[in-house]
Amino acid sequence: MINIDIINxxxxxxxxxxxxxxxxxxxxxSLEVENIDNNIEISISFVDNNEIKRLNKNFRExxxxxxxxxxxxxDNQELFRDQNNIVVLGDIVISLEKAKEQAGEYGxxxxxxxxxxxxxxxxxxxxxxxxxxxxxxxxxVKEEKVLELLGILR
Numbered sequence: 001m002i003n004i005d006i007i008n009x010x011x012x013x014x015x016x017x018x019x020x021x022x023x024x025x026x027x028x029x030s031l032e033v034e035n036i037d038n039n040i041e042i043s044i045s046f047v048d049n050n051e052i053k054r055l056n057k058n059f060r061e062x063x064x065x066x067x068x069x070x071x072x073x074x075d076n077q078e079l080f081r082d083q084n085n086i087v088v089l090g091d092i093v094i095s096l097e098k099a100k101e102q103a104g105e106y107g108x109x110x111x112x113x114x115x116x117x118x119x120x121x122x123x124x125x126x127x128x129x130x131x132x133x134x135x136x137x138x139x140x141v142k143e144e145k146v147l148e149l150l151g152i153l154r
Contacts, residue, residue, distance in 0.1 A: 002028055003041040010048040013096035019114060022152070026115050029146045030122035042125065044118065046094045067098040068117040070124035092121040108154045109126040115152045119143040 004027055006020050011054060047055070049065045057063045059071070073090040093134060094117050103113040125137050129134035147153070 005043040008046045028117045038087045042089045046096045048098045069093045070121040087127040119146045
């Protein structure tokens with residue numbers, strides 16, 4: 001069982017339920033690529049640029065807007081279970097405002113950009129990082145594999 005709690009905390013970018021369905025597919029496919037079939041719980045929050053800038057400053061000491069933030073529930077690559085045997089991976093926060101901007105800059109759909117940001121953040125929640133060139137490449141390959149398997153292309 002995968003429990004995904006999607007919360008809209010912004011009113012700038014309008015979107016429909018199709019976005020939620022895409023994100024659910026991205027989350028499930030990311031877990032499948034990593035061979036994780038546990039009971040998983042994550043939350044995804046949609047915010048605006050002001051809120052993500054505030055969060056980025058508070059949690060990463062970077063006073064700038066960003067597109068997505070990942071808040072893993074654990075400090076290492078072990079997955080911890082709660083009392084109901086559910087692995088709580090953590091939280092994903094996406095600025096829909098920034099995603100829309102970036103979709104235009106990169107020349108692909110808003111849906112593709114939000115899907116990419118979700119895949120990117122999922123791999124952070126699973127313990128991956130882009131702290132060096134090798135890790136960045138590994139992470140990018142996994143992100144693109146998820147999107148390719150789902151037919152979400154540029």
